[in-house]
Amino acid sequence: MIHKSTIDTVFETARLEEVIGDFVQLKKSGSNFKGLSPFSEERTPSFMVSPVKQIWKDFSSGKGGNVVAFLMEHEHFTYPEAIKYLAKKYNIEIEETEQTDEQKEQANERESMYLVSEFANTFFQNILHKSEQGKAIGLSYFKERGFTTETIQKFGLGYSPDTWDAFTSEAIKKGYKLEFLEKTGLTIVKEEKQFDRFKGRVMFPIQSMSGRVLGFGGRILTNEKKAAKYLNSPESDIYHKSKVLYGIYHAKQSIAKEDNCFLVEGYTDVIQFHQTGVKNVVSSSGTALTSDQIRLINRLTKNITVLFDGDAAGMRASIRGIDLILEQGMNVKVCSFPDGEDPDSFAKQNTIEELTAYLEENAQDFIRFKASLLQEESKTDPIKKAELVRDMVASIAKIPDVIKREIYVQECSRIMDISEDVLFDTLAQIRNVDVKDQRKQQKQGEKPLEVVKQQVQQQPKINEQNGLEKKIIEILLLYGTHEEEFEDLVMKENDEGELFLEPELYTTKVFEKIYLDLQDDEIEFTQNTFKEVYKILIDQLNQQEDFKIEHFINQIPPEVAYEITEIMMDEERHALHRWSDMEIHVKKKEHSVSQYVSDTILNLRRYLINEKINELSQEVKAQNFENNLNILEDIRDYQTLKKLLYRKLNRVI
Structure with a gap:
């Protein structure tokens, strides 16, 4: 396990734009950077990186998050592997405790294949530099090609011994499973026998863009007519030759x-x-x-x-x-x-x-x-x-x-x-x-028109409550610590007994306004992700005076980060599509934060009241006359409240 102090140091040191810049060509776009999506095919940039917020968002695939989330998505790293990669890049010493046998056992199949490939790479290099056969055959070949010792080490060149199972035996002895030796193609298994695929070849490790060993190329040095001059690792879960470039x-x-x-x-x-x-x-x-x-x-x-x-x-x-x-x-x-x-x-x-x-x-x-x-x-x-x-x-x-x-x-x-x-x-x-x-290919893949119509009719309705919950999370993230002047319309009664709304002004922090309003109405979030984020946000905003979004992003799971980065990069989306060039000017929310907060809460109340009225109306149909009177009174009260909310929202019913 990696110590928390190391993880904190990595997050504080790593620069998102530098790390992603190793994988994607980024171009300056205002205070941000943009580039082509590394997760989908496109010719127009939809990938945005915010150095200020230290988050990225890929609008074409919907993915997003912090620097670790990018490495986990792009390079299929586990969380610890991503931290180790960043620590190595920024020369940060890693403090960690020894993994137990049980923890090693829990490593998934892909990780096991990567571990086997890394072991093989080390093994072939050791044979090249430390064994007599490796030095006499492999190293002398590379020297004849004019490669210096520095170059040989830089590209991780190696040698596989000219014996049937030297690598396989050593790997099994070190605890690596035959299952993964076979799946990576390093070992060929036939009946009860197993032998090395790259026997008697000089080895070229094939690396991903981040430096992970995916597979190998091996060149034979003898003149055997039946043997291929070059031999590559077979396709596997980690090595797809059509998607890899050597070097x-x-x-x-x-x-x-x-x-x-x-x-x-x-x-x-x-x-x-x-x-x-x-x-x-x-x-x-x-x-x-x-x-x-x-x-x-x-x-x-x-x-x-x-x-x-x-x-x-x-x-x-x-x-x-x-x-x-x-x-x-x-x-x-x-x-x-x-x-x-x-x-x-x-x-x-x-x-x-x-x-x-x-x-x-x-x-x-x-x-x-x-x-x-x-x-x-x-x-x-x-x-x-x-x-x-x-x-x-x-x-x-x-x-x-x-x-x-x-x-x-x-x-x-x-x-x-x-x-x-x-x-x-x-x-x-x-x-x-x-x-x-x-067009012909598209038509061949299309279904009859009637089916398409049926599919369109079955499209799910947009969930308005989810949209409003998402807006509340957005407000908390962007303006939670802001102090704003709010206006509440308080219901009062005049001398004639008529009800009227009187404005009252007060100043408070945005997150306190939201929290107290939702508490008063006993409103709970229905979308699980937003419910989880809301709880964490309110806790942190209450406890931390210097709340920072980038720190918050680093503490939430990657799957939750997708939703958060979409919220955080919403205005960057407008810049990406250059709406201002087309005279489409997006109003900045910070110009009217208090109004935006109040309207969002009122709209959530309005939605919930409408839902309650609809629910009660359905009950009326199912109840007897006596019970209906009570329900109708409840509906009348909710309708009165609804009219009040619409007045606050300046809407006409």
């Missing part, structure tokens, strides 16, 4: 800083570039580029430079991934190396200055690169040239931005010496076909 953990800050990402093919390409000094580089690890991998980069930058080997076959195979990048609305450049060279060998032979100069001088816009590559094949063949032009326009059609599409059409017209009108007609045809295909 993203070491590259993320540099990608955001340089506002560009170099995309290569292999592990050693990434490592060699990094060692030379170009750190904003990642790899798809030999798999075809996927939309999920592109979105991972899109959180950090809009610019990708794809680096190809010198051979034409490899370039043609990889160029297909460019269309996927364009579909995500990203800017693509392409750079190839001289024949016989790849990113690894070229970086190894050149200094940082020479490498960066080459990349700057030879990186081409994708349309120029595609034209130069395919023109070699078409040459003087008009049919092939027509196919080439259509291929280029098909790529342009993937671009969502209409202005960019037009500029690329003009560029394509100039390069290929063909009229813009023809290209625009072709573009329109391709896009129309794409739109029809999308």
Whole structure:
């Protein structure tokens, strides 16, 4: 267990915008930051970070919370793991007590798989640096590739012994379950035998954006014809190769800083570039580029430079991934190396200055690169040239931005010496076909119209009480400690016996006004989350003169934080959608806090009275005449009270 003092220090030290900035490219937006949601697919930012409040809100998915909640959501950390991650980031010493065997047993399956992967990573590194076989085979191979000791340690490179079950036996001896060794793919289990998947290979740990080991890539060093040169961990609950980029953990800050990402093919390409000094580089690890991998980069930058080997076959195979990048609305450049060279060998032979100069001088816009590559094949063949032009326009059609599409059409017209009108007609045809295909797919997934109508009719009614309870929580969070002047309309009787309302002014704190009014009316919250938050809030506002929202957020469960952050970031939502640019001005509540408080409480009373009147009206139908008289008197009294409330709210019945 982590001591509370450590947790408090972590919360006091960690800066939300810095932590999230490691995973999402954030841009200043007034006093806040905004970026693309890391939890959903989008091209327009709906993710907001408030440095002042130290909370974040993702309006596209509804998620939100503090810095720990973000790590738990994004990286699937447990609470202690998130605290440890932040402590490591900010060099905070962790004080904790030893876990009991029972506590270890309670760790869930995903956590167990992560623990197994971390153990494997340490094991392979120890074998590489401390065993004779590891040093003679694995370490010498990495040295031959030109990797320094510092680089080898930084990327956690290792070696798996060339024996059948060296790793598996050691893991079981240390108490790790065979079940999780198999689920991570580190051990292959057949009948009553088990053996190491990566036997006799140098090891490349594959890490998440936060540095967690998800899986491994292993390269064989012998010339066995039946064995694959590279072998990756199989898909598991923690490793999905289509959603992971090799090197993203070491590259993320540099990608955001340089506002560009170099995309290569292999592990050693990434490592060699990094060692030379170009750190904003990642790899798809030999798999075809996927939309999920592109979105991972899109959180950090809009610019990708794809680096190809010198051979034409490899370039043609990889160029297909460019269309996927364009579909995500990203800017693509392409750079190839001289024949016989790849990113690894070229970086190894050149200094940082020479490498960066080459990349700057030879990186081409994708349309120029595609034209130069395919023109070699078409040459003087008009049919092939027509196919080439259509291929280029098909790529342009993937671009969502209409202005960019037009500029690329003009560029394509100039390069290929063909009229813009023809290209625009072709573009329109391709896009129309794409739109029809999308509609067709949508229709295939749709249900008959009658069913949709039935579903619409069954939509649940909006719960007005929940909305009012939410407003009360909002008021307590934003203005609970404010002292305000309130006006109460007190009912009095004049000399003629007529009732009238006389205003009385008094000053009190907002939370005291709310608490006493709800107590007087014996009103209790019905929504469980709001009931829990209300109790904690009132306690803290009563006990703490220097109540701070960020401290309160850190003390509530993540699932409760979702509701709270939505309330806290409500005004940031207006900024996100730039309503003021459209002359839609949202009134700030602090300009009339006392009125806002009074109206909210009165509206809650009004709602509850209406509900009571409806309840009594139903009873009238079920009761006998004598009982009805009593109920009708109650209804009359509630109607009188309702009229009074409407007068206070300045409404006409």
